[in-house]
Amino acid sequence: LAGAGAVLADAPGARLLRAGGGLGALRRAGCGGNVGEVGAARGLLGPRVVLVTAQPLGGAHAALLADLQRARGRVTDLRVLCTVSEEAHAGLTSNPLGTDAYAEYADVLRGAMRAAGAGDGDSEEGEGGLQVSVEHLPMQVCALGPRTFVLARGGAADVAPVSPPGLGSATLGGLLPAAGADGYSLEDEAQVPDGITLHAHSLFDLARQMDVRFRLFAVGPAARATARLVARLQAAPRLGLLSQTLRDGAALVIVDRTLDLVAPTLHGDSLLDAALAKLRPESGPATDDACPLDAGVPTRPRGGADRAAGEGPSSTAPPTLPAGSLGELPPDGSEGALLEALVESRAKKASLALRKALKEAVAAHKLTPPKTKGRLGTVSSAEVEALRATLAGDHAFRHRHLLCLADLGAAALERDAAGRWSSAAKAEKMGIVSAADGLEGLKSHLLEVLEELRELLAESLPAGAKNGKGSMPGPDALAALGQVLAAFSLVGDFPPAESEEFLWGGADSELSRAVAAVEALRPEIGAGTLRDISMTLSSARASQRGLRHLLPRAGGVDGSSYSPLLRQTLSLALSGQDQAAHDVVPVSSTVGGFLKSGLKGLGFEARGVGGSDTVVLFVLGGITAAEAAEAREAFAELNGGVASGVELIIGGTRLLHPDSLAQTLLYPPAPPA
Numbered sequence: 001l002a003g004a005g006a007v008l009a010d011a012p013g014a015r016l017l018r019a020g021g022g023l024g025a026l027r028r029a030g031c032g033g034n035v036g037e038v039g040a041a042r043g044l045l046g047p048r049v050v051l052v053t054a055q056p057l058g059g060a061h062a063a064l065l066a067d068l069q070r071a072r073g074r075v076t077d078l079r080v081l082c083t084v085s086e087e088a089h090a091g092l093t094s095n096p097l098g099t100d101a102y103a104e105y106a107d108v109l110r111g112a113m114r115a116a117g118a119g120d121g122d123s124e125e126g127e128g129g130l131q132v133s134v135e136h137l138p139m140q141v142c143a144l145g146p147r148t149f150v151l152a153r154g155g156a157a158d159v160a161p162v163s164p165p166g167l168g169s170a171t172l173g174g175l176l177p178a179a180g181a182d183g184y185s186l187e188d189e190a191q192v193p194d195g196i197t198l199h200a201h202s203l204f205d206l207a208r209q210m211d212v213r214f215r216l217f218a219v220g221p222a223a224r225a226t227a228r229l230v231a232r233l234q235a236a237p238r239l240g241l242l243s244q245t246l247r248d249g250a251a252l253v254i255v256d257r258t259l260d261l262v263a264p265t266l267h268g269d270s271l272l273d274a275a276l277a278k279l280r281p282e283s284g285p286a287t288d289d290a291c292p293l294d295a296g297v298p299t300r301p302r303g304g305a306d307r308a309a310g311e312g313p314s315s316t317a318p319p320t321l322p323a324g325s326l327g328e329l330p331p332d333g334s335e336g337a338l339l340e341a342l343v344e345s346r347a348k349k350a351s352l353a354l355r356k357a358l359k360e361a362v363a364a365h366k367l368t369p370p371k372t373k374g375r376l377g378t379v380s381s382a383e384v385e386a387l388r389a390t391l392a393g394d395h396a397f398r399h400r401h402l403l404c405l406a407d408l409g410a411a412a413l414e415r416d417a418a419g420r421w422s423s424a425a426k427a428e429k430m431g432i433v434s435a436a437d438g439l440e441g442l443k444s445h446l447l448e449v450l451e452e453l454r455e456l457l458a459e460s461l462p463a464g465a466k467n468g469k470g471s472m473p474g475p476d477a478l479a480a481l482g483q484v485l486a487a488f489s490l491v492g493d494f495p496p497a498e499s500e501e502f503l504w505g506g507a508d509s510e511l512s513r514a515v516a517a518v519e520a521l522r523p524e525i526g527a528g529t530l531r532d533i534s535m536t537l538s539s540a541r542a543s544q545r546g547l548r549h550l551l552p553r554a555g556g557v558d559g560s561s562y563s564p565l566l567r568q569t570l571s572l573a574l575s576g577q578d579q580a581a582h583d584v585v586p587v588s589s590t591v592g593g594f595l596k597s598g599l600k601g602l603g604f605e606a607r608g609v610g611g612s613d614t615v616v617l618f619v620l621g622g623i624t625a626a627e628a629a630e631a632r633e634a635f636a637e638l639n640g641g642v643a644s645g646v647e648l649i650i651g652g653t654r655l656l657h658p659d660s661l662a663q664t665l666l667y668p669p670a671p672p673a
Contacts, residue, residue: 004031005046008038012054012154039063045071054083054155057105081137084156088201092194102134138205145340149651162195170532173668176621177222177256179540184225200229212250216587220256227587250614257621258540260565261489264656265482267425268626271350272342274412276657335401351379354409358387381413424479435490436560439502446487450514453480457521481662488534492541493548524666547583566631573609616649623652
């Protein structure tokens with residue numbers, strides 16, 4: 001970017017620039033020109049222009065062409081930096097460009113400019129002489145700490161579906177992988193969902209950045225298709241991963257989110273998850289415009305953008321999610337360490353770390369500390385807000401990242417929000433206990449939570465309205481809807497034919513009537529939608545031989561307990577036993593299909609995945625902070641912790657919170673244009 005007269009970006013590209021440090025980082029890189037949104041660069045463009053785009057080429061074409069035409073020949077050198085590689089373009093089903101997408105697009109753009117110049121009667125001195133180069137901008141992710149990441153919000157990989165077309169609500173608008181292998185056969189790559197292609201290339205970019213050749217494992221059909229594409233990319237000579245200098249000590253385990261919707265809907269022990277749920281808009285869909293962030297992570301509470309320094313959160317201001325990003329936090333120093341604690345630690349430890357960081361900053365400036373005190377061993381929202389107010393004002397800019405984290409913590413610790421969170425967590429535990437009693441207990445739990453959902457939806461209806469379509473339910477209703485999704489996921493532990501007949505029975509069954517009562521209030525939560533989701537989740541889990549939500553208790557204790565999918569996945573992958581091939585499938589590192597010989601086929605008989613120096617766990621469909629923290633604890637327990645010398649990196653397609661899937665059910669993503 002050094003020497004660029006102007007930097008343009010589309011919406012997801014702008015998020016990446018913010019995540020990379022924003023305007024300050026561009027200036028340090030030597031970019032002294034203007035920075036603006038593509039399509040709105042009136043009078044900003046000089047001879048050298050750089051476009052940053054996180055979409056396939058063509059996504060920002062019309063806007064870019066308009067800017068260049070308005071510049072009327074002043075632009076002579078255009079450099080396009082695209083996060084979608086040339087190889088990924090070739091695999092997209094809707095891509096009009098061929099295998100040489102970058103060169104083809106440069107020709108298309110130059111031709112369009114020549115045609116526009118000729119049509120206006122202009123000379124070819126400017127437009128005709130335009131030099132265009134297109135380059136790959138690889139591995140653009142939102143790092144939520146040194147060992148946790150998600151893909152950029154709104155980028156090509158984030159919005160592309162990971163399920164085959166036509167499944168609709170069964171996969172929450174394509175957000176979740178499909179249950180079966182149909183549509184994931186690489187024999188017909190034109191039918192592979194674009195999300196699978198883009199995720200495979202993102203993970204391949206990760207391998208190149210880490211200078212490793214991944215040994216690949218997959219759980220679920222979409223994960224297997226993604227791993228097979230990564231394997232093909234790693235084996236392609238023209239992509240340069242056959243160097244003998246590459247490390248072979250890294251393992252990549254890809255997991256389908258559809259196999260477990262319990263974990264992401266739980267109100268777990270995470271300060272960050274609680275903050276995300278609190279800071280979401282309380283009405284209307286959570287669109288990209290409402291949340292212009294690289295990972296969908298707000299950094300201020302409702303009303304935070306407009307409040308004066310030192311004031312507490314506004315209780316009357318409408319919900320706002322101003323632009324900002326946890327990815328903007330410096331990776332080194334106290335703020336980076338605090339962010340890591342918020343992402344990877346339990347809520348109590350994270351809140352104590354936040355208070356300590358704020359107190360140290362107050363002491364460093366020799367400011368008078370606030371007199372607010374909480375109970376011993378606990379941190380209150382008022383205490384965090386008081387410390388934040390003390391640092392605001394003259395020191396606000398210097399500590400802007402710390403103050404953003406303080407906003408997150410205060411939102412999660414607010415008394416009413418914390419109380420609702422705790423109540424939801426208790427209800428979820430009771431639901432799991434009911435499911436452990438068998439289908440009868442699970443059905444009773446479903447009927448109970450559906451009735452609770454109906455009552456909450458009825459209470460929130462606008463005056464005179466027959467239903468609440470178009471408005472976002474309150475947090476209690478979203479929690480209840482999340483429990484419905486989790487219960488349908490738990491159904492997968494039982495034989496499909498048995499559970500289908502027992503739960504649904506007929507059109508006049510108890511469950512059908514309960515769902516119809518909810519549908520009358522919220523048409524989006526219809527019987528057909530919920531039944532499709534139930535069947536999808538049930539068949540997804542039924543295809544796994546050993547993975548179950550509910551496992552017998554250890555030590556001869558009667559009953560079952562919930563075991564998260566990621567914990568079981570890590571346990572099987574680390575075991576190095578042949579039965580791991582039943583669910584955690586090793587994928588050949590050469591061009592070809594799957595290995596049939598279990599872990600021994602990859603030379604893992606002696607080493608196993610635990611013999612790797614790095615294990616990357618990636619979830620197709622997204623992950624919550626609480627889930628990532630629990631998986632990290634499980635990994636330490638199963639593999640000896642830090643002393644083992646093995647690093648665990650956890651990633652997902654997006655950052656979820658307990659209400660995310662419920663919100664997506666109400667407001668499914670629009671299909672890509």
